[in-house]
Amino acid sequence: MIKLNNICKNFRxxxxxxxxxxxxxxxxxxxxxxxxxxxxxxxxxxxxxxxGGILKQTSGEYLFNNKVVIGNETYMAKFRSDNIGFILQxxxxxxxxxxxxxxxxxxxxxxxxxxxxxxxxxSIADSLGILNKLEMYPHMLSGGECQRVAIARAVVSSxxxxxxxxPTNSLGDYNKCEVLDILKRLNKEGITIIIATHDExxxxxxxxxxxxxxxxVSN
Amino acid sequence: xxxxxxxYINLLxxxxxxxxxxxxxxxxxxxxxxxxxxIIDFDNKxxxxxxxxxxxxxxxxxxxxxxxxxxxxxxxxxxxxxxxILNKEFNYLxxxxxxxxVLDDFxxxxxxxxxxxxxxxxxxxxxxxxxxxxxxxxxxxxxxxLESQLIDxxxxxxxxxxxxxxxTVSAILGHEYSExxxxxxxxxxxxxxxxxxxxxxxxxxxxxxxTLNNNIYFLDEFIIIPSLDLNYDILNEDDERFQKILYSLxxxxxxxxxxxxxxxxxxxxxxxxxxxxxxxxxxxxxxxxPYIRNISNTINSNKGIFLIASIVLFLILSAIIAYIYIWxxxxxxxxYSIHLICGCSLLRLKLRIFFQIFIxxxxxxSIASLVNRLILGYDxxxxxxxxxxxxxxxxxxxxxxxxxxxxxxxxNIYINKSNIYSSIRKEN
Numbered sequence: 001m002i003k004l005n006n007i008c009k010n011f012r013x014x015x016x017x018x019x020x021x022x023x024x025x026x027x028x029x030x031x032x033x034x035x036x037x038x039x040x041x042x043x044x045x046x047x048x049x050x051x052g053g054i055l056k057q058t059s060g061e062y063l064f065n066n067k068v069v070i071g072n073e074t075y076m077a078k079f080r081s082d083n084i085g086f087i088l089q090x091x092x093x094x095x096x097x098x099x100x101x102x103x104x105x106x107x108x109x110x111x112x113x114x115x116x117x118x119x120x121x122x123s124i125a126d127s128l129g130i131l132n133k134l135e136m137y138p139h140m141l142s143g144g145e146c147q148r149v150a151i152a153r154a155v156v157s158s159x160x161x162x163x164x165x166x167p168t169n170s171l172g173d174y175n176k177c178e179v180l181d182i183l184k185r186l187n188k189e190g191i192t193i194i195i196a197t198h199d200e201x202x203x204x205x206x207x208x209x210x211x212x213x214x215x216x217v218s219n
Numbered sequence: 220x221x222x223x224x225x226x227y228i229n230l231l232x233x234x235x236x237x238x239x240x241x242x243x244x245x246x247x248x249x250x251x252x253x254x255x256x257x258i259i260d261f262d263n264k265x266x267x268x269x270x271x272x273x274x275x276x277x278x279x280x281x282x283x284x285x286x287x288x289x290x291x292x293x294x295x296x297x298x299x300x301x302x303x304i305l306n307k308e309f310n311y312l313x314x315x316x317x318x319x320x321v322l323d324d325f326x327x328x329x330x331x332x333x334x335x336x337x338x339x340x341x342x343x344x345x346x347x348x349x350x351x352x353x354x355x356x357x358x359x360x361x362x363x364x365l366e367s368q369l370i371d372x373x374x375x376x377x378x379x380x381x382x383x384x385x386x387t388v389s390a391i392l393g394h395e396y397s398e399x400x401x402x403x404x405x406x407x408x409x410x411x412x413x414x415x416x417x418x419x420x421x422x423x424x425x426x427x428x429x430t431l432n433n434n435i436y437f438l439d440e441f442i443i444i445p446s447l448d449l450n451y452d453i454l455n456e457d458d459e460r461f462q463k464i465l466y467s468l469x470x471x472x473x474x475x476x477x478x479x480x481x482x483x484x485x486x487x488x489x490x491x492x493x494x495x496x497x498x499x500x501x502x503x504x505x506x507x508x509p510y511i512r513n514i515s516n517t518i519n520s521n522k523g524i525f526l527i528a529s530i531v532l533f534l535i536l537s538a539i540i541a542y543i544y545i546w547x548x549x550x551x552x553x554x555y556s557i558h559l560i561c562g563c564s565l566l567r568l569k570l571r572i573f574f575q576i577f578i579x580x581x582x583x584x585s586i587a588s589l590v591n592r593l594i595l596g597y598d599x600x601x602x603x604x605x606x607x608x609x610x611x612x613x614x615x616x617x618x619x620x621x622x623x624x625x626x627x628x629x630x631n632i633y634i635n636k637s638n639i640y641s642s643i644r645k646e647n
């Protein structure tokens with residue numbers, strides 16, 4: 001499903017070139033649940049962003065379903081919209097919009113009718129136990145509820161892959177287990193899950209682990 | 220709510236600054252242009268004379284109608300006074316082409332008739348037959364040196380211009396009439412609903428003409444009568460109506476202006492006299508406008524300094540606005556990045572931001588134009604005011620669009636350089 005060949009990513013900072021990723025070669029198959037592990041600053045989020053089509057690699061080749069992922073920003077936006085769902089550490093919810101709007105946002109960019117968006121959001125929210133929160137605002141919810149909203153937003157557009165960047169970092173133990181259970185359930189339903197984490201407990205639920213250190217894959 | 224309000228406060232501040240900048244620039248630009256357009260200049264334009272048309276504005280733009288004005292006490296006296304001042308203080312030409320309705324059997328050719336069409340006169344002329352006629356004041360007769368173009372009879376004398384009731388009116392006829400009627404013959408006509416008797420006193424030579432601005436009046440088919448100065452008291456209601464209409468026409472004359480004269484001064488003088496007599500007369504400078512010269516040193520005048528100051532102010536405000544937009548972008552960067560991970564493209568996001576800026580500029584421009592039109596004494600009556608305002612609006616629009624494009628370009632560069640996604644990882 002995903003194949004990265006010799007992926008490098010450099011950033012420029014004050015005339016200095018920083019190598020965030022250095023010759024990454026990995027393959028992730030359909031329906032896998034993969035943990036990308038490494039300490040802070042090792043490059044795991046950068047890798048996740050490249051897989052998610054947010055960042056472009058400096059060099060190397062990114063294949064998705066055997067097709068090279070390359071194009072302008074509009075193409076990449078469509079790629080994200082069609083294939084990727086994001087879950088982030090601090091939930092990344094829009095605070096001045098209610099939960100209904102937050103969950104339905106990816107569908108808005110797929111030009112789906114408002115009534116159908118609402119229908120789909122209700123169905124997802126129901127399956128994640130946040131149906132009664134739809135009219136509320138993010139600041140009214142607990143951390144666990146916010147992360148469930150973020151998960152609902154990630155899955156609402158039926159993506160092939162969910163990219164979770166430290167999804168449990170802001171959560172307590174109970175909520176952490178709950179979120180991991182949901183991710184496992186989604187994986188069983190056929191969604192490929194890639195989790196960037198430095199937490200061994202999170203990595204333990206994944207079938208495959210990829211360790212990254214200083215921008216390189218280490219076994 | 221808190222977030223929404225702060226978002227709108229930024230936009231409101233930008234909007235207010237923009238509106239202030241544009242309004243100030245538009246006002247100073249208009250005043251500058253007004254100061255620039257002042258002096259009559261028809262050098263090298265192949266014309267000998269220019270005439271400012273005096274007109275009334277009754278019935279226009281919420282003004283009272285002429286009928287309402289006529290019903291006012293002493294309206295006739297004021298109109299007579301205005302006519303007297305025009306003739307005394309200006310090189311004033313009374314010239315009108317009111318037709319004469321034939322009351323007698325009278326030899327005329329079809330081409331002498333005013334062709335208002337069958338609807339006006341009826342299928343068989345049962346309503347009447349009107350002939351082409353010109354009424355001209357003594358000054359008009361002299362300025363065009365019409366005396367020299369007589370081929371028979373005598374010209375108008377001072378006494379011919381004074382009209383007393385039941386007195387015959389002298390008429391000089393165009394060349395085409397010379398074979399049909401004789402000097403000394405009298406004909407009865409209805410003129411402005413009053414019956415008058417006209418006595419033929421002479422004939423003009425062929426192709427005698429009067430040129431007023433771009434209109435050439437060939438007089439060959441015309442009956443030329445004096446623009447009458449009434450010298451009798453009102454007889455009855457009908458006569459009062461006749462007098463009022465007559466003076467309203469006499470006051471629609473022309474002021475001859477000379478090369479190098481201050482056009483604005485004429486306008487102001489007519490405005491002042493009109494206001495003093497509580498009348499609604501203005502000069503229509505439509506034809507004259509192209510002959511108004513720019514004064515090159517206007518830039519050094521007060522108006523020029525104000526214009527430069529307003530440009531500087533507009534630029535400073537624009538810089539502040541650009542800063543607010545960048546600040547606003549940084550503030551909303553996280554929200555933008557959320558939209559991006561949800562499938563929105565960066566291009567779409569930028570277009571949304573630019574569209575917001577565009578709407579703000581357009582709204583501010585509209586308000587600045589409205590303020591200039593409605594609040595700051597825009598005088599719709601004058602052609603020059605309309606033209607100057609249009610120019611000021613156009614120039615403000617051009618400057619605003621340039622500033623808007625520059626702001627959008629700066630913002631575009633800033634967005635491209637900023638790592639929009641980095642903000643998504645930050646905590647709320």
